[in-house]
Amino acid sequence: MIGRLVHLTLDAALVSTVLAGVRRSSGFTIETEKISDPTFRSVADKYLGFGETIFDMIQGTAVNSDYFKRDARK
Numbered sequence: 001m002i003g004r005l006v007h008l009t010l011d012a013a014l015v016s017t018v019l020a021g022v023r024r025s026s027g028f029t030i031e032t033e034k035i036s037d038p039t040f041r042s043v044a045d046k047y048l049g050f051g052e053t054i055f056d057m058i059q060g061t062a063v064n065s066d067y068f069k070r071d072a073r074k
Contacts, residue, residue, distance in 0.1 A: 016051025017058070024055065 023029040030048065035041040062068040 012047070013050065013054060016047055017054045018051075019048060020051035020055035023052075 019030065030044070032041050032044045032048070035044055
């Protein structure tokens with residue numbers, strides 16, 4: 001039971017982080033304004049914000065790491 005909960009939590013964090021990456025690279029994002037229920041809209045905004053935070057942490061780690069380098073855009 002606990003293992004499944006951890007797995008689902010990590011999956012949700014991964015999806016949120018991927019959505020943050022899509023927003024950063026393409027500009028496309030989920031329109032939370034179209035969610036009519038204010039409670040659910042707030043949860044969706046916090047969920048997407050969590051993905052932004054994780055994405056920022058991963059990006060900061062990559063920038064300061066010797067294992068990553070910036071490719072020149074073609």
